[in-house]
Amino acid sequence: xxxxxxxxxxxxxxxxxxxxxxxxxxxxRDDWLTVRKQGIGGSDAAAAVGLNxxxxxxELWLEKTGRDGNLPKIDPxxxxxxxxxGNMLEPIVAAHYTKRxxxxxxxxxxxxxxxxxxLPWMLANIDREVTGASDVQILECKTAGINxxxxxxxxxxxxxQLQVQHQLAVTGKAAADVAVLLGGQHLEIHRIERDETLIxxxxxxxxxxxxxxxxxxxxxxxxxxxxxxALRCLYPEDKGQILDFTAExxxxxxxxxxxAVRQAIAEQEKLEAQLKQTLQQAxxxxxxxxxxxxxxxxxxxxxxxxxxxxxxxxxxxDLQQRYAVTKPGSRRFLII
Numbered sequence: 001x002x003x004x005x006x007x008x009x010x011x012x013x014x015x016x017x018x019x020x021x022x023x024x025x026x027x028x029r030d031d032w033l034t035v036r037k038q039g040i041g042g043s044d045a046a047a048a049v050g051l052n053x054x055x056x057x058x059e060l061w062l063e064k065t066g067r068d069g070n071l072p073k074i075d076p077x078x079x080x081x082x083x084x085x086g087n088m089l090e091p092i093v094a095a096h097y098t099k100r101x102x103x104x105x106x107x108x109x110x111x112x113x114x115x116x117x118x119l120p121w122m123l124a125n126i127d128r129e130v131t132g133a134s135d136v137q138i139l140e141c142k143t144a145g146i147n148x149x150x151x152x153x154x155x156x157x158x159x160x161q162l163q164v165q166h167q168l169a170v171t172g173k174a175a176a177d178v179a180v181l182l183g184g185q186h187l188e189i190h191r192i193e194r195d196e197t198l199i200x201x202x203x204x205x206x207x208x209x210x211x212x213x214x215x216x217x218x219x220x221x222x223x224x225x226x227x228x229x230a231l232r233c234l235y236p237e238d239k240g241q242i243l244d245f246t247a248e249x250x251x252x253x254x255x256x257x258x259x260a261v262r263q264a265i266a267e268q269e270k271l272e273a274q275l276k277q278t279l280q281q282a283x284x285x286x287x288x289x290x291x292x293x294x295x296x297x298x299x300x301x302x303x304x305x306x307x308x309x310x311x312x313x314x315x316x317x318d319l320q321q322r323y324a325v326t327k328p329g330s331r332r333f334l335i336i
Contacts, residue, residue, distance in 0.1 A: 016115035025109040039121035045166035046159035049205040056226035057219040093141040124170035138176035
């Protein structure tokens with residue numbers, strides 16, 4: 001017969017508190033970026049698992065291995081940059097979150113590290129900690145302009161959800177609120193609960209990416225613009241060597257597929273041009289045509305004034321010498 005005391009469920013162990021790796025209150029931005037290279041932060045999570053629409057695994061790998069010197073850099077002081085306005089508006093978003101919910105928040109001012117000794121590369125930089133609330137512990141502040149707001153139509157975008165789950169994994173917390181300012185005038189607040197199944201899978205995939213970093217092995221390119229930029233940065237010049245891949249079956253098959261895809265694209269582009277020209281002939285001098293499935297316009301753009309550089313340099317040939325700049329060459333990928 002079981003003793004009644006044996007049937008009482010044991011209390012769940014409290015999650016370990018995240019370690020404070022570095023204080024950030026007076027840390028210069030360059031030093032903060034250096035600290036971030038020591039591991040995967042919340043904003044890196046989606047890119048690390050190949051689900052960030054703006055950054056590929058390969059570009060993130062360049063950053064973590066210190067090969068990002070030639071990558072385009074965002075100027076945090078550029079007033080045309082979303083990063084600038086995100087930083088400027090973060091305190092305002094946090095203040096309005098408190099006003100709407102009554103939840104008090106405070107800065108942590110530290111880069112946090114996962115308490116598990118086997119996961120020292122899991123880092124987090126939390127926007128705000130929610131204090132005095134039993135149901136939520138973290139606040140993530142976001143801003144989105146006109147274009148970025150489209151990603152929030154159906155709720156929190158996937159890459160932000162992964163960022164928050166990463167933060168919950170590092171801190172051991174149970175829930176976070178995401179406060180996003182859309183278009184500069186509409187504030188939404190979304191609750192994200194800790195998902196143990198997702199966190200387990202996220203850690204597995206992040207571990208795979210970090211293995212690429214530790215072994216200095218570039219992850220595979222994914223076909224994105226980010227990966228294209230990263231490849232140009234990683235291999236900026238050729239050394240004249242000729243490689244023989246004729247015996248490499250996988251690479252030869254890849255090349256054959258590329259040839260077939262380019263041929264198919266060329267045929268589709270020719271068909272597109274023919275269909276467009278058929279409609280243009282039918283439209284003639286009209287400005288718009290309506291069809292059963294949509295509409296098309298064919299309008300003349302406004303005249304513009306441009307500089308006639310050929311005549312200018314003919315009349316003032318010394319200008320080319322005085323103002324000439326060297327444009328760095330780039331590698332071209334050609335099928336021959």
